Amino acid sequence: MTTSAFDQFRPPEPERPGRRFGKLRRKKRPGPGRTDGSAEMLMVPDVEFESYYGHNIVKPPPWEWPVAAYLFLGGVAGGSGLLGFGAQLTGRAVLRRNARLGAMAAASVGGVALIADLGRPERFYNMFRTLKLTSPMSIGSWILGAFSAGTGVAVASEVDRLLGDRLPLGPLRKVLRAVEAPAGAEAALFAGPLAVYTAVLLSDTANPTWNGAHRDLPFVFVSSASLASGGLAMVTTPTRETGPARALAVMGVIGDIAAMKYMEHRMDPVAAEPLHHGTPGQLLRWSERLAVAGGLGALLGGRHRAVAAASGLALLTVSAFTRFGVFEAGLHSAKDPRYTVEPQLRRLAERRAAGITDDSITTAAPHWPSHS
Amino acid sequence: MSIDEHSVLGHQLHGPTDPAADAHWQVHKSRKGFFTDTSICIGCKACEVACKEWNRNPRDGDLELTGWSYDNTQALGASTWRHVAFIEQDRERIEEARESGRQLVSLGMPTVGPPAKTPEAATDSAIAAGADTSAPDTPEFRWLMASDVCKHCTHAGCLDVCPTGALFRTEFSTVVVQPDVCNGCGTCVAGCPFGVIQRRSDGTVEPTTGRGEQKGQQPEVEKKGIAQKCTLCYDRLLDDETPACAKTCPTTSIKYGDHTDLVDIARDRVAQLHEQGLTEARLYGANELDGVGGTGAMFLLLDEPQVYGLPPDPRVPTADLPVMAKRAGMAVAGMVTAAAIAFLGAR
Numbered sequence: 271m272t273t274s275a276f277d278q279f280r281p282p283e284p285e286r287p288g289r290r291f292g293k294l295r296r297k298k299r300p301g302p303g304r305t306d307g308s309a310e311m312l313m314v315p316d317v318e319f320e321s322y323y324g325h326n327i328v329k330p331p332p333w334e335w336p337v338a339a340y341l342f343l344g345g346v347a348g349g350s351g352l353l354g355f356g357a358q359l360t361g362r363a364v365l366r367r368n369a370r371l372g373a374m375a376a377a378s379v380g381g382v383a384l385i386a387d388l389g390r391p392e393r394f395y396n397m398f399r400t401l402k403l404t405s406p407m408s409i410g411s412w413i414l415g416a417f418s419a420g421t422g423v424a425v426a427s428e429v430d431r432l433l434g435d436r437l438p439l440g441p442l443r444k445v446l447r448a449v450e451a452p453a454g455a456e457a458a459l460f461a462g463p464l465a466v467y468t469a470v471l472l473s474d475t476a477n478p479t480w481n482g483a484h485r486d487l488p489f490v491f492v493s494s495a496s497l498a499s500g501g502l503a504m505v506t507t508p509t510r511e512t513g514p515a516r517a518l519a520v521m522g523v524i525g526d527i528a529a530m531k532y533m534e535h536r537m538d539p540v541a542a543e544p545l546h547h548g549t550p551g552q553l554l555r556w557s558e559r560l561a562v563a564g565g566l567g568a569l570l571g572g573r574h575r576a577v578a579a580a581s582g583l584a585l586l587t588v589s590a591f592t593r594f595g596v597f598e599a600g601l602h603s604a605k606d607p608r609y610t611v612e613p614q615l616r617r618l619a620e621r622r623a624a625g626i627t628d629d630s631i632t633t634a635a636p637h638w639p640s641h642s
Numbered sequence: 643m644s645i646d647e648h649s650v651l652g653h654q655l656h657g658p659t660d661p662a663a664d665a666h667w668q669v670h671k672s673r674k675g676f677f678t679d680t681s682i683c684i685g686c687k688a689c690e691v692a693c694k695e696w697n698r699n700p701r702d703g704d705l706e707l708t709g710w711s712y713d714n715t716q717a718l719g720a721s722t723w724r725h726v727a728f729i730e731q732d733r734e735r736i737e738e739a740r741e742s743g744r745q746l747v748s749l750g751m752p753t754v755g756p757p758a759k760t761p762e763a764a765t766d767s768a769i770a771a772g773a774d775t776s777a778p779d780t781p782e783f784r785w786l787m788a789s790d791v792c793k794h795c796t797h798a799g800c801l802d803v804c805p806t807g808a809l810f811r812t813e814f815s816t817v818v819v820q821p822d823v824c825n826g827c828g829t830c831v832a833g834c835p836f837g838v839i840q841r842r843s844d845g846t847v848e849p850t851t852g853r854g855e856q857k858g859q860q861p862e863v864e865k866k867g868i869a870q871k872c873t874l875c876y877d878r879l880l881d882d883e884t885p886a887c888a889k890t891c892p893t894t895s896i897k898y899g900d901h902t903d904l905v906d907i908a909r910d911r912v913a914q915l916h917e918q919g920l921t922e923a924r925l926y927g928a929n930e931l932d933g934v935g936g937t938g939a940m941f942l943l944l945d946e947p948q949v950y951g952l953p954p955d956p957r958v959p960t961a962d963l964p965v966m967a968k969r970a971g972m973a974v975a976g977m978v979t980a981a982a983i984a985f986l987g988a989r
């Protein structure tokens with residue numbers, strides 16, 4: 271039936287006649303004879319899914335791989351900050367130096383990646399225009415700044431020592447040596463927050479998968495940061511000083527696997543789906559396998575330099591895979607309306623079943639008592 | 643550095659509130675908003691065009707038609723601040739919509755009947771009451787047309803998560819981006835539960851007209867790399883003017899005004915349609931107890947929200963920020979403890 275000359279440009283009709291909008295309809299139509307409607311509303315376990323021509327509802331953020339790389343690097347920096355401070359307190363000079371250098375490198379490269387991903391990189395300093403407690407991106411910028419400040423001072427001192435006191439510091443050398451330890455402590459204060467805030471940054475969004483993980487993603491991210499920084503120390507530092515790094519890495523592996531499993535278990539099954547499918551699914555599966563291997567390597571062969579280095583590399587890969595996997599899964603969940611609609615319909619139906627009927631955005635009459 | 647007191651202590655994260663007062667505005671202006679009555683929209687897209695012209699927004703994408711409809715803009719975005727959706731439905735679908743709307747009435751919601759009626763409204767409903775109020779004959783098919791726009795949420799996810807303060811709450815309780823402050827970090831894009839705000843990437847002010855002219859040979863796009871969305875015509879509001887889209891709308895489907903008045907208009911309209919047996923009519927956003935504290939831009943819909951590409955149960959993500967902060971604090975404590983054990987145990 272052509273009613274307009276332009277109809278010829280329409281794409282072909284979909285397969286099932288009469289089911290035009292790519293929707294899964296309710297299996298059971300409401301039965302006749304019921305007039306109050308509430309009973310039907312409460313027994314809709316099969317969530318009906320419809321969309322506007324399959325178009326996504328929430329939008330994925332315009333973030334690309336540098337942001338995922340930062341999730342990884344921020345974790346490495348945070349964990350290394352703690353290792354550096356521990357080494358500073360327990361007199362492990364090589365571990366202290368390497369952890370500090372690692373933290374600084376990760377934080378700087380990560381910071382550059384973040385800036386590169388901005389729409390207007392030349393305005394990056396606007397991140398420090400205000401401190402906003404409701405914005406994890408704002409808090410995180412300050413955390414990264416504060417961490418980098420302390421680490422930078424400590425690293426300057428380390429570099430000076432590495433060069434045999436040859437930085438042209440003059441009388442400032444004394445000052446630098448004096449503030450080095452407090453600077454390391456200051457960095458350590460912000461190390462944990464640096465490792466964790468990215469989890470809140472992802473979760474404090476309308477993104478179905480990231481938001482669905484909001485209660486447990488922080489545990490995944492600190493575990494990932496612990497095993498990655500432990501792994502980095504195992505690569506860079508002789509085994510006689512890496513005992514604590516290995517221990518931290520092993521605890522990180524256990525925490526990572528456990529937190530990930532628990533997180534997926536607690537999420538809405540549909541919101542969790544992108545974590546299992548496609549590239550993110552593969553990354554996360556490999557992350558788990560390598561975590562077991564790297565963890566066992568650290569535990570059993572950590573005193574052997576080559577085994578330690580190989581395990582360390584594996585653990586760094588584990589963390590990178592976890593971050594890229596979670597990142598990509600979230601982007602994917604925002605591109606398909608199903609991940610927005612189904613969990614929302616389910617939670618709405620659950621609240622209605624529990625007798626909460628006044629908080630739906632869809633109403634038969636306005637509900638705005640404060641206006642009357 | 644200045645501490646942004648709007649978002650520190652005392653700022654309400656969810657639930658009913660007066661947004662302008664919550665943002666510490668000293669000047670008192672009544673809350674402005676829209677009531678978009680999709681039951682009378684004819685899908686002319688004049689609002690889209692008026693918005694583009696007034697705000698000098700560039701072309702969005704490649705003007706492809708959405709499958710099986712003549713919608714050539716597809717969704718709200720950085721350069722499309724009003725979007726008119728076209729949805730074709732068959733009889734079965736209409737009956738389902740009528741049923742789902744009817745169920746909303748019996749959900750223990752406040753009663754449908756308008757409490758205080760104007761004389762004309764009373765006459766209207768008297769006529770309606772005298773007439774047959776059973777469901778009218780269901781048509782064979784229908785086209786739904788709906789003009790979507792930024793909701794100017796009471797609790798706006800975009801605004802809450804913006805790190806630079808580029809997004810702010812105006813004295814009219816609307817939500818606006820300052821393009822000279824935004825650095826295009828894109829956090830707001832992820833923070834909006836309605837998928838409204840977007841970082842501008844491509845598009846052009848001038849269409850290609852001549853043969854062989856290519857997209858890409860067109861003028862530099864303004865405000866590229868910056869988050870953009872409806873400003874509720876902040877510039878026009880400051881001059882006491884009606885927003886361009888509402889002013890242009892030939893059917894008065896887009897109604898602009900004080901939020902309190904719009905709530906009353908919405909109440910009367912949905913009651914009127916229900917009296918005619920059109921129980922598919924329902925309101926979207928007119929509930930201050932919903933997940934975003936109610937919206938400044940409200941809608942009358944004729945089917946479930948997801949059919950129009952609207953989320954069925956949006957929730958401002960910041961409402962859960964206290965939980966996230968607590969969990970993050972526990973996670974940090976765990977990490978520091980693990981590090982302490984690692985050093986103490988590895989003597």
Ligand code: SF4
Binds near residue numbers: 799
């Ligand atoms: S609809 Fe989205 S962009 Fe508009 S105010 Fe609400 S959160 Fe912000």
Ligand code: SF4
Binds near residue numbers: 808823827829831
């Ligand atoms: S993109 Fe601009 S408006 Fe959006 S959160 Fe970042 S700075 Fe704020």
Ligand code: SF4
Binds near residue numbers: 723872875886
């Ligand atoms: S209020 Fe102004 S900016 Fe917003 S959609 Fe209408 S015309 Fe565009």
